[in-house]
Amino acid sequence: MEQLQEFFTRETPRMAALADQIWSLAELRYAETASARLHMDALAASGFRVTPDVAGIPTAFMAEWGDSGPVIAFLGEYDALSGLNQQSGALVCTPSVDSPGLAGHGCGHHLLGTSAHFAAVALQAHLLASGQKARVRYYGCPAEEGGSGKTFMARAGVFDDVDVALTWHPGSFTSVFSQTTLANIQAKFIFHGKASHAAHSPHLGRSALDAVELMNVGVNYLREHMPSDARVHYAVTDSGGLSPNVVQARAEVLYLIRAAQNHEAAELYERVQNVARGAALMTDCKVDIVFDKACSNLLQNRTLNQVLYAKLLAEGALTVDAGEQGQAGRFQATLSKNDLDAVSRPLASVLRGQVPAVFEGVAPYDPAVNEILFGSTDVADVSWITPTVQAWVACYAFGTPMHSWQMVSQGQSALAHAGMVRAARVLTATAIELVNRPELIAQAQAELLERRQGKPYECPIPGDVPLPFLRT
Ligand SMILES: [Zn+2]
Structure with a gap:
């Protein structure tokens, strides 16, 4: 373990620089060419065998080291968000002149992908030192934001022989990612009518815009009669x-249609399509429905959650100096009371009325609690195929909301780097525990089978739906 400490100390500056570089590139879904290249080159230099163009996606790849033992996969992301370009460190919303286009890392995926990479090479270093066997994999997963990259990869079967998958997400507090997420389906409704002069010959026209408006009205009436945890x-x-x-x-x-389970999302999608057909009928238009993408609901794995939780506790509190505390406090001061309440409320038992600038500890994990995070992630599709575990790790001032300019601005801070390293250490320690105790992997796989109730994974994206960037 001492060797591993040295490894983390030695490699941290290189990994922090990699994360900073990817932050600056801020590439959008399926266009993360340079970011993926940086990861691939660094992993190849560390002795990993790199397979590019995984699942026919130029910005997806797989890197593997080792040739026997359990397949332990780290899932990495590196895509940014449109419209969130921001000057690093600025305490006000200030678009940056350095960042090309208008994108920014508003979900911390530059940290996510780099930390997972760090964990993969740290596990490799541990295996080399200990002589233990495992196949270490890093999956470079593009387009988590609005592209369901992992779901398309899952459809192509690239996770089928993985024994266990580990990942994390940057946030403003630290805990096991123990919530489930919603399944979703995204589809385009294209209405075709007939142009005419709106004053001279309106009777000859058929308005496609009217059809869109009537469809939206119809769906807004549908909301009354759908499950309360569904979203449209x-x-x-x-x-x-x-x-x-x-x-x-x-x-x-x-x-974008979301529901608690895949089948519920599919049922709701059918009803939304009926509304669209009705709107087309009312307006004498035609409608083309184009399935864009989908992802599944997330399956938790309590066996793995407990291993991860023990490692989070063992890693201990995040220690930040007064300068970082102060800077986090200044960012927190830019947030509204509602922003802070949204994060503080679920953590009330830990916070005891105090709202820290930096959440340094670990929130308790209770396996008996089943909560829904009202959002979706394509990690969910991996969780149906192989036991999957995720952590939340504090990288931002407490309360910083996802997809905000404050998140982009703090993306290269000392706190962001510290959280990224902490996440890598926890993921590595979790993976080592699984290598040491293969019975835990067997138990996690048995739990997954039980949760799937004997059913195989069914990809929510039909086989004939082309990859988004291949569509004309
Ligand atoms: Zn994210």
């Missing part, structure tokens, strides 16, 4: 042009 969101992606005096011949709306 939409964005009008083509309103049919800028001229009110032309009846809009084409209009398009993008829907």
